[in-house]
Amino acid sequence: MNPDNASPHLSRLPDDLKDGLFMGHAISRCKSPNEFEGARTKFIDEILQNISKRFPATEFLSCFSVLAMRPISLLSMDDLSEWGNREIKILAEYYGHRQTRTYDNNTAVSEAILDPDKLMEEWSTCKKVVKAQLYPRVSMASLWQLIAEYHTDMFPNLQKLAVLALIHPIHTADCERAFSSQNRVTTKLRCRISGDHIGELMRVMIMGPKDLTDFNFKDAPKEFRKKKRGIFSV
Structure with a gap:
């Protein structure tokens, strides 16, 4: 794979994976399917325990x-x-x-x-x-x-x-709405967009104007050219 086209996570993989450690966690090879199943079960149990600690059940x-x-x-x-x-x-x-x-x-x-x-x-x-x-x-x-x-x-x-x-987030409607917006943004053809870029696109989708009849499309490229990371040649 061309490194220039790699996703942000894949680009950081050489730095994250060093000396038998992945982001500081030891990596070991399972010798049998039963050993793998035990490691997977332990991993999931620890995730659930951490979630319970962070979000204790309360009414x-x-x-x-x-x-x-x-x-x-x-x-x-x-x-x-x-x-x-x-x-x-x-x-x-x-x-x-x-x-x-x-x-x-x-x-x-x-x-x-x-x-x-x-x-x-x-x-x-x-x-x-x-x-x-x-x-x-x-x-x-x-x-x-x-x-x-x-x-x-x-x-x-x-x-x-x-x-x-x-x-307080006392319901999950906002979270579900955000996931729906994310799924519309990150399609199969746009799967390498960085997390920051996804966040910006989602904010535009969720908080942007619903009615674009009054949007000035002619001035939009001019404003975009003023940005430091503009891709248009001036």
Whole structure:
């Protein structure tokens, strides 16, 4: 294979593979299919263990859904006083106390970002306010935009949770959308594109304009020529 046409990973292979090591990991030859199967099983198990350490099973992400307050219009006052309390307590326990995590001998410390007791008081009041004001709850972002605009001083701790809820990846739709965009970019005829180039093309595909009727195609080459890595001769 022509080295000039090699992919970035293949180009780095001579540097990554040295002295019987691949990127610092020892390489050994399996003497039998059973030995290979055992090595493969051990490798997969260690990957799963690392994933479990990095993303421990916890329900606090699903607890954020109560901040949308979708069903409160259908609840009686008695039911409303209890609704969502368990989820908010879980969030208060997590974000209202100092958290310490250790991974690969590295320790990370996160300080408490809210007051657990005041959070529960705010939650009890906020549910009643949202129900009484008949705030629309089709969108969690729109709901908390209204709360921040008209009740910003009443619910400071709840607003911190709302911000976390809106930035946390609590579903996989965005990831699946990104993989779909990547599959459209990296076709069989474009399999040697570098990772940085793929990222740029995906950003254009996902975040770029959907309607190109007003796009100035005549000026686009002129702007491209101004770039340092332009391929057009000037």
